[in-house]
Amino acid sequence: MLRIKNLSKSFNIGTENEVSIFNGFNLDIEEHKCTAILGPNGCGKSTLLNMIGGSILNDGGEILLNGEDISKLKEDKRAIHIGRVYQDPSMGVSPALTILENMSLADKKGEKFRLRKLIKKNNIDRYVQLLKSLDLGLEYKLNTKVRFLSGGQRQSLSLIMAAMKLPDLLLLDEHTAALDPKTSHVIMKKTKDLIDKYQITTIMISHNMRDAVEYSDRIVMLDKGKVVFDKPSKETSEEELIEIYKAKLIQDIA
Amino acid sequence: MNLFVTSLEQGLIFAILAMGVFITFRILNVADLSAEGTFPFGAFIFAKFITMGLDPILSTILAFLFGTLAGLMTSTLFIKLKIQPILAGILTMTTLYSVNLRINGKSNVPLFSFDSIFNLGQTLVILILAVIAIKLLMDYFLNTEKGYLLIATGDNETLVKSLGASSNKLKVMGFMLANGLVALSGALMAQYQGFAEITMGSGISVIALASIIIGDTFKKNSSFIKNTSRAIFGAVVYKIMGGIAIDLGLAPSDLKAISAIIVIVFIAYNNLAAGFLGFKKRKEGGDTLVKNKEPLKEF
Numbered sequence: 331m332l333r334i335k336n337l338s339k340s341f342n343i344g345t346e347n348e349v350s351i352f353n354g355f356n357l358d359i360e361e362h363k364c365t366a367i368l369g370p371n372g373c374g375k376s377t378l379l380n381m382i383g384g385s386i387l388n389d390g391g392e393i394l395l396n397g398e399d400i401s402k403l404k405e406d407k408r409a410i411h412i413g414r415v416y417q418d419p420s421m422g423v424s425p426a427l428t429i430l431e432n433m434s435l436a437d438k439k440g441e442k443f444r445l446r447k448l449i450k451k452n453n454i455d456r457y458v459q460l461l462k463s464l465d466l467g468l469e470y471k472l473n474t475k476v477r478f479l480s481g482g483q484r485q486s487l488s489l490i491m492a493a494m495k496l497p498d499l500l501l502l503d504e505h506t507a508a509l510d511p512k513t514s515h516v517i518m519k520k521t522k523d524l525i526d527k528y529q530i531t532t533i534m535i536s537h538n539m540r541d542a543v544e545y546s547d548r549i550v551m552l553d554k555g556k557v558v559f560d561k562p563s564k565e566t567s568e569e570e571l572i573e574i575y576k577a578k579l580i581q582d583i584a
Numbered sequence: 585m586n587l588f589v590t591s592l593e594q595g596l597i598f599a600i601l602a603m604g605v606f607i608t609f610r611i612l613n614v615a616d617l618s619a620e621g622t623f624p625f626g627a628f629i630f631a632k633f634i635t636m637g638l639d640p641i642l643s644t645i646l647a648f649l650f651g652t653l654a655g656l657m658t659s660t661l662f663i664k665l666k667i668q669p670i671l672a673g674i675l676t677m678t679t680l681y682s683v684n685l686r687i688n689g690k691s692n693v694p695l696f697s698f699d700s701i702f703n704l705g706q707t708l709v710i711l712i713l714a715v716i717a718i719k720l721l722m723d724y725f726l727n728t729e730k731g732y733l734l735i736a737t738g739d740n741e742t743l744v745k746s747l748g749a750s751s752n753k754l755k756v757m758g759f760m761l762a763n764g765l766v767a768l769s770g771a772l773m774a775q776y777q778g779f780a781e782i783t784m785g786s787g788i789s790v791i792a793l794a795s796i797i798i799g800d801t802f803k804k805n806s807s808f809i810k811n812t813s814r815a816i817f818g819a820v821v822y823k824i825m826g827g828i829a830i831d832l833g834l835a836p837s838d839l840k841a842i843s844a845i846i847v848i849v850f851i852a853y854n855n856l857a858a859g860f861l862g863f864k865k866r867k868e869g870g871d872t873l874v875k876n877k878e879p880l881k882e883f
Binding site for chain 1: 743
């Protein structure tokens with residue numbers, strides 16, 4: 331499980347633009363569950379995800395993944411335990427390489443990359459199986475360069491690549507936000523199937539209340555670096571979340 | 585015929601240069617200008633060891649190894665010290681200029697009286713074998729786990745990090761390999777022309793880029809032709825074109841400008857071909873498409 335203890339983070343320290351995003355922030359993420367993090371722009375959800383992933387370093391506190399503090403580890407060392415799907419469909423793949431080459435690389439995640447041939451024929455059947463479960467016909471395009479795929483196809487490939495080695499934690503960074511509503515829905519469903527089947531501990535950032543209620547097990551809402559709402563998804567509704575959002579907004583204006 | 589053979593031989597030497605620069609320019613997406621210093625560096629290192637009495641093969645290999653150090657320097661400058669890659673290359677190049685003069689204590693080292701690898705057999709045959717060997721090694725490398733990771737590093741660093749690998753280490757490796765090949769090419773050129781000379785590196789980056797760009801145009805859409813083959817083809821065609829130009833009466837010193845023009849024209853074509861059409865379309869709309877010419881005042 332992931333335990334965030336006493337986390338703090340400020341930006342532009344020592345300048346007049348100094349902002350403290352987190353100050354003594356605590357959050358536990360249960361194992362094998364999908365936790366959705368919601369909140370208005372600037373609430374700190376992306377910063378939180380970046381600090382867990384390691385692309386931004388926290389100023390203080392601990393990020394414990396299965397009991398080990400990962401907050402001091404470099405991004406590439408953390409990545410061995412963490413899978414991440416970004417909002418931009420090009421971030422999780424190498425567009426210059428083919429689907430097969432991309433999957434073969436993802437299959438080596440966390441291992442030592444050696445001077446041996448990357449593409450192994452024995453693995454291809456497994457990749458084809460994985461691609462088949464996406465229902466996008468990608469299994470027929472193994473040798474197509476990823477840059478020729480649509481955003482939705484790339485994003486599904488990113489998802490498979492991020493989850494391929496069963497990470498201890500999967501981070502979904504608004505991974506359907508750049509897609510059209512229909513594709514977004516399809517990818518969200520596939521994501522849910524995948525994390526349910528393999529019981530992957532997941533943190534999902536979203537602006538979409540309906541997705542959050544439908545696809546997560548627990549909803550946490552952040553505002554100005556604090557948890558302002560925390561409930562199992564079953565006990566809440568899209569309407570309730572929108573009400574809270576509105577109330578927050580009014581409170582901010584007043 | 586003699587001119588053709590000479591151009592072909594020089595083209596093959598430049599093919600090794602082009603394969604090296606291909607790693608930084610095409611795979612890692614960085615224009616590494618240090619080649620201007622690394623190419624003569626390889627020549628001078630070779631000259632140093634051969635005049636000390638070492639075997640020509642060993643001296644050539646040492647030139648490669650010393651060349652990798654130039655790559656280490658450039659990549660360290662831009663990764664660790666955060667200097668812009670182009671500037672990092674220029675700094676290495678400038679440093680190497682002084683280093684090159686120091687190695688043998690002079691700017692021109694005649695090598696006619698020393699052994700060279702071309703004494704082992706026919707020059708053309710030796711060069712063809714060397715180029716094929718390097719090409720096959722590079723092709724093999726680019727098919728390995730590390731090789732693909734290097735390609736991914738130039739394409740999407742985020743992915744490489746997410747695979748638990750250090751993209752910086754890969755960049756260093758790529759730069760070292762590239763500069764090793766450039767120095768190797770310089771060492772071969774010194775043996776071929778019979779001397780190492782301080783100015784032999786000037787304009788070499790542009791020649792390498794021109795070779796790569798010419799190679800790219802060859803059967804553009806074929807995925808069967810490997811990029812290494814393209815670089816070799818480009819370098820040979822570049823040299824033969826240069827040979828023809830000289831035969832037609834151009835001075836050898838004009839070739840540098842011609843190679844620069846080749847690079848400008850091809851890159852401009854790739855970047856602007858679509859842009860020119862767009863420009864035309866915009867013009868059709870009259871002087872402005874904005875109907876309300878009054879700017880907003882309040883709302």
